[in-house]
Amino acid sequence: MLAVLQIVIVGAGAPLLVGALRTFKARLVGRRGPSPWQPYSDLRKLLAKEVVVSTTTSWVFRATPYALVATLLTAALIVPVVTARPPLAFAGNIILLVYLFMLGTFFLALAGLDAGSAFGGMGSSREVAVAALAEPTVVIAVFALALRADTIDLGRIVERFGGEPWLAANPAHLLAFAAMFIVMLAETGRLPVDNPATHLELTMIHEAMVLEYSGRYLALVEWASAMKLFVFMTLLANLFVPWGLTEPGGPMPVFIGILALAVKLAVLTTAVALLETAVAKLRLFRVPELLAGSFALAFLSLMAVFVVR
Amino acid sequence: MTRLVYGLVALLAVAAVGLGGYGMTGGAGALRLPWVLPLGGLELTLDPLGGLFLALIGFAAIPASIYAIGEADARRGHFAYAVFVTSMCMVPLAANMMTFLIAWELMSLASYFLVLHDRRSKESIEAAWIYAVMTHAGLACLLGGMLLIGADVGSSRFADWRTATQALAPATRGAAFVLLALGFAGKAGVVPLHVWLPLAHPAAPSHVSALMSGVMIKLGIYGLLRVSLDWLGIGPPWWGATLLIAGAVSSLIGVLYALVEHDLKRLLAFHSIENIGIILLGIGSAVLYRAAGLEALAVLGLIAALYHTINHAMFKALLFLGAGAVVHATGTRNMEAMGGLIKRMPWTAACFLVGSAAIAALPPLNGFVSEWLTFLALFQNMRLEAIGQNLVFTLGIASLALTGGLAMACFVKAFGITFLALPRSDAAAHAHEASRPIRVAMVTLATACVALGVGPTLVVPAFGSIASAVLGTAPEAIGGDWLTVRVSGQFASLSTAAIAVVLGAMFVAPLAALRLGGASRRTRAYERWGCGRIVQTSRLEYTATAFSNPFKRVFDFFYRPTKRLDIEFHPESRFFVERIEYENPTRSIFDDWLYRPLLRLLHSGARAAGALQSGSANQYLAYILVALLLMLVLA
Numbered sequence: 020m021l022a023v024l025q026i027v028i029v030g031a032g033a034p035l036l037v038g039a040l041r042t043f044k045a046r047l048v049g050r051r052g053p054s055p056w057q058p059y060s061d062l063r064k065l066l067a068k069e070v071v072v073s074t075t076t077s078w079v080f081r082a083t084p085y086a087l088v089a090t091l092l093t094a095a096l097i098v099p100v101v102t103a104r105p106p107l108a109f110a111g112n113i114i115l116l117v118y119l120f121m122l123g124t125f126f127l128a129l130a131g132l133d134a135g136s137a138f139g140g141m142g143s144s145r146e147v148a149v150a151a152l153a154e155p156t157v158v159i160a161v162f163a164l165a166l167r168a169d170t171i172d173l174g175r176i177v178e179r180f181g182g183e184p185w186l187a188a189n190p191a192h193l194l195a196f197a198a199m200f201i202v203m204l205a206e207t208g209r210l211p212v213d214n215p216a217t218h219l220e221l222t223m224i225h226e227a228m229v230l231e232y233s234g235r236y237l238a239l240v241e242w243a244s245a246m247k248l249f250v251f252m253t254l255l256a257n258l259f260v261p262w263g264l265t266e267p268g269g270p271m272p273v274f275i276g277i278l279a280l281a282v283k284l285a286v287l288t289t290a291v292a293l294l295e296t297a298v299a300k301l302r303l304f305r306v307p308e309l310l311a312g313s314f315a316l317a318f319l320s321l322m323a324v325f326v327v328r
Numbered sequence: 329m330t331r332l333v334y335g336l337v338a339l340l341a342v343a344a345v346g347l348g349g350y351g352m353t354g355g356a357g358a359l360r361l362p363w364v365l366p367l368g369g370l371e372l373t374l375d376p377l378g379g380l381f382l383a384l385i386g387f388a389a390i391p392a393s394i395y396a397i398g399e400a401d402a403r404r405g406h407f408a409y410a411v412f413v414t415s416m417c418m419v420p421l422a423a424n425m426m427t428f429l430i431a432w433e434l435m436s437l438a439s440y441f442l443v444l445h446d447r448r449s450k451e452s453i454e455a456a457w458i459y460a461v462m463t464h465a466g467l468a469c470l471l472g473g474m475l476l477i478g479a480d481v482g483s484s485r486f487a488d489w490r491t492a493t494q495a496l497a498p499a500t501r502g503a504a505f506v507l508l509a510l511g512f513a514g515k516a517g518v519v520p521l522h523v524w525l526p527l528a529h530p531a532a533p534s535h536v537s538a539l540m541s542g543v544m545i546k547l548g549i550y551g552l553l554r555v556s557l558d559w560l561g562i563g564p565p566w567w568g569a570t571l572l573i574a575g576a577v578s579s580l581i582g583v584l585y586a587l588v589e590h591d592l593k594r595l596l597a598f599h600s601i602e603n604i605g606i607i608l609l610g611i612g613s614a615v616l617y618r619a620a621g622l623e624a625l626a627v628l629g630l631i632a633a634l635y636h637t638i639n640h641a642m643f644k645a646l647l648f649l650g651a652g653a654v655v656h657a658t659g660t661r662n663m664e665a666m667g668g669l670i671k672r673m674p675w676t677a678a679c680f681l682v683g684s685a686a687i688a689a690l691p692p693l694n695g696f697v698s699e700w701l702t703f704l705a706l707f708q709n710m711r712l713e714a715i716g717q718n719l720v721f722t723l724g725i726a727s728l729a730l731t732g733g734l735a736m737a738c739f740v741k742a743f744g745i746t747f748l749a750l751p752r753s754d755a756a757a758h759a760h761e762a763s764r765p766i767r768v769a770m771v772t773l774a775t776a777c778v779a780l781g782v783g784p785t786l787v788v789p790a791f792g793s794i795a796s797a798v799l800g801t802a803p804e805a806i807g808g809d810w811l812t813v814r815v816s817g818q819f820a821s822l823s824t825a826a827i828a829v830v831l832g833a834m835f836v837a838p839l840a841a842l843r844l845g846g847a848s849r850r851t852r853a854y855e856r857w858g859c860g861r862i863v864q865t866s867r868l869e870y871t872a873t874a875f876s877n878p879f880k881r882v883f884d885f886f887y888r889p890t891k892r893l894d895i896e897f898h899p900e901s902r903f904f905v906e907r908i909e910y911e912n913p914t915r916s917i918f919d920d921w922l923y924r925p926l927l928r929l930l931h932s933g934a935r936a937a938g939a940l941q942s943g944s945a946n947q948y949l950a951y952i953l954v955a956l957l958l959m960l961v962l963a
Binding site: 067069071075076077078079085088089092096109110111114115118125135137138140141144152155158159165239303304307318325 | 667668670671681685688689690691696700703704707710715718722725726727728729730732733734736737739740741743744745747748749750811812818819820821822823824826827830831832834835837838839842845847848850851852853854855856857858864866868869870871874875876877878879881882
């Protein structure tokens with residue numbers, strides 16, 4: 020039951036999250052912008068369209084959209100979404116999550132190379148560079164959390180921190196949150212690392228890689244990108260602000276969990292929209308500096324844990 | 329005749345797997361023939377750790393020998409190959425110094441001749457020469473370390489060392505550790521003793537490269553395990569810290585070099601350095617935990633190291649055989665001249681993809697499981713109350729994470745540039761699929777990678793019993809049931825089998841949903857989008873050089889790339905370019921800052937010593953007299 024619910028929340032909620040983010044950004048710069056429900060219409064339209072597949076491509080190109088969706092739907096079962104006991108908690112933890120994202124990136128980057136155009140290759144090369152440089156931050160930040168919770172099981176970390184009243188004032192916690200927030204921006208292709216709104220700019224990363232996709236394949240890739248944002252934001256929200264998540268038991272905790280998630284995601288979306296309106300995209304070769312900065316934050320968080328121990 | 333030899337080696341390998349498996353499950357055996365060798369005689373014993381490595385050698389040698397039967401390139405060198413495999417099988421069984429060193433040296437010599445396979449190529453002569461020098465420097469260290477212990481303990485049998493070394497003076501023990509660790513680390517290819525590895529492995533024929541990279545360097549790991557956990561007893565923390573730091577540095581530097589390498593086989597050789605580093609992270613943590621008395625965590629670290637050792641042997645052998653098939657089909661090792669091979673060589677491509685995903689530690693394959701265990705072993709340093717050691721562990725965690733990401737990037741490049749898009753040369757356009765024995769060998773190894781990935785619940789307890797036999801404790805760090813591996817109680821759990829099933833279901837579900845939901849199924853094959861350009865050739869493709877350029881720029885303090893741009897204009901007008909040459913090589917900091925100064929020092933030392941050799945007989949007689957007097961005075 021919970022498994023189906025989590026998949027439905029992530030799968031169905033992801034386009035709304037992206038739509039809301041776009042609408043809010045448009046309002047911030049004084050445009051009316053599209054309705055938050057626009058991504059659903061986009062997906063439906065794409066699903067009805069014909070697919071154009073390059074003659075140079077192989078089965079890797081055609082399998083990738085499905086593989087990508089599979090990694091994210093699996094990830095949706097590992098993250099605590101509405102309760103502190105995700106259905107696949109026994110099968111893995113945060114390290115598995117990180118490597119599942121890598122699996123998706125791996126296939127997507129291969130698909131980018133498969134068409135044999137310079138654009139796709141460029142996007143792939145940049146995407147894997149960003150993904151590789153972001154990884155140490157995630158792992159060190161998680162280590163800082165695990166150190167205090169004495170487990171790397173996501174559900175147990177949530178439970179452990181749910182009972183800690185002074186969580187928001189803990190320097191280790193705040194530093195780890197900041198580090199993970201930067202990684203989220205990088206991993207999901209948001210400003211200032213990548214610009215999700217452009218299609219024809221040489222500075223782009225993710226959009227260049229998926230340039231050859233069309234029709235239902237593009238729909239799947241876009242849906243997967245939206246889910247990645249959703250899963251990452253949920254992870255950030257529930258791991259660092261674990262309020263409202265309890266053990267499953269009856270419909271009430273689930274209801275509260277959904278409500279809490281909605282509130283937390285709304286706050287995070289606002290933060291991302293404000294940030295994206297305020298900052299410009301970084302030059303590609305400045306991105307490693309940003310990621311190094313996030314690593315430094317994660318490392319400081321870890322040191323804070325060691326010192327106050 | 330050659331086929332017969334390879335067939336016999338394959339049989340020997342099967343026997344090695346059987347014997348090794350017997351040893352792993354607790355079977356013991358001993359063979360002693362004092363008259364064969366001086367100083368203790370030939371002595372072989374079978375124990376769990378030796379059994380594991382013996383089985384590993386056998387398991388990798390079976391597909392390699394099958395491959396050699398199908399490979400025209402393997403006509404020569406069958407005798408050296410047979411000696412190579414046999415001596416490798418002897419190393420984990422050797423029970424005294426003499427047996428060990430003779431097996432070790434035979435293995436080195438046989439592999440030297442195999443590296444020198446192509447006797448006309450200057451490159452392979454140089455590779456073989458550097459390999460010979462490095463491996464013998466290592467042998468000298470081993471000999472020194474072993475004689476040091478042997479003299480103090482008064483026995484050359486390893487069984488006696490185990491009981492006696494704990495009582496040795498710390499300085500002697502430390503010196504022996506350093507010497508032995510240096511010797512074994514050189515064979516394992518630990519940075520900065522790795523220089524021979526990226527030269528020697530690609531020079532050998534592919535089935536030998538697979539064995540050298542998959543198994544021979546693992547015997548260096550075997551030696552390091554024996555030294556740090558077995559022969560010398562429980563060591564002080566600096567042993568473990570040294571191994572951990574060496575592992576962190578090796579893993580990172582190996583993958584960084586691999587990223588900018590476009591020779592397919594050399595890229596794989598650099599990844600061997602990386603994976604040796606990952607194994608060392610596990611060993612280092614085991615030694616440190618053991619020194620602190622945390623036996624359960626030491627078992628965990630050792631399990632992670634052993635698991636990764638086996639995994640690396642499987643996927644690296646697979647990748648080397650795949651690379652061999654590609655090199656055979658295209659006649660080049662340069663990735664920039666490949667491309668589009670997935671259409672001409674579907675079997676090789678599929679197997680290489682499995683190997684790539686496994687080495688990049690992607691779930692649910694085997695590389696992921698062992699890296700996960702290594703992470704878990706490193707994470708639990710919180711149970712140590714020493715901030716310095718905690719920092720060393722943190723270094724290991726960060727480098728392992730970065731290594732994982734960079735390895736993924738590197739294998740996107742290796743697979744994508746080699747197998748995808750359009751062929752970049754005529755040879756690649758007319759490549760042919762590998763022959764049947766080669767395909768069988770690759771599919772076997774790919775299956776092993778998948779099985780070791782989804783079946784950790786069966787494999788981990790086996791490694792657990794080996795680890796506890798080495799450390800002399802019961803494995804309490806790892807539990808679980810048929811589906812789940814559980815580490816340290818509530819700390820973490822993993823079930824790659826469940827992940828594999830869920831991933832498969834989630835792969836099929838959208839496929840079925842789109843079919844049933846009435847999504848459009850119209851598909852049109854058309855040219856890729858080329859910015860309006862009409863003629864599209866493979867020259868417009870992204871190259872391996874371009875792919876790795878972001879990394880070259882990010883890590884330029886390490887690569888120190890030099891750029892050379894040579895443009896020749898048309899004599900009539902500068903707007904027409906006749907020829908462009910672009911070179912962007914990296915410089916090795918180890919060559920520049922370690923080996924060259926060392927060689928210079930050696931040369932000047934030799935020149936200075938050359939003054940002694942005047943050619944005058946009287947002077948030589950005087951030397952003898954002085955030496956004699958000195959000895960009398962000292963004695």
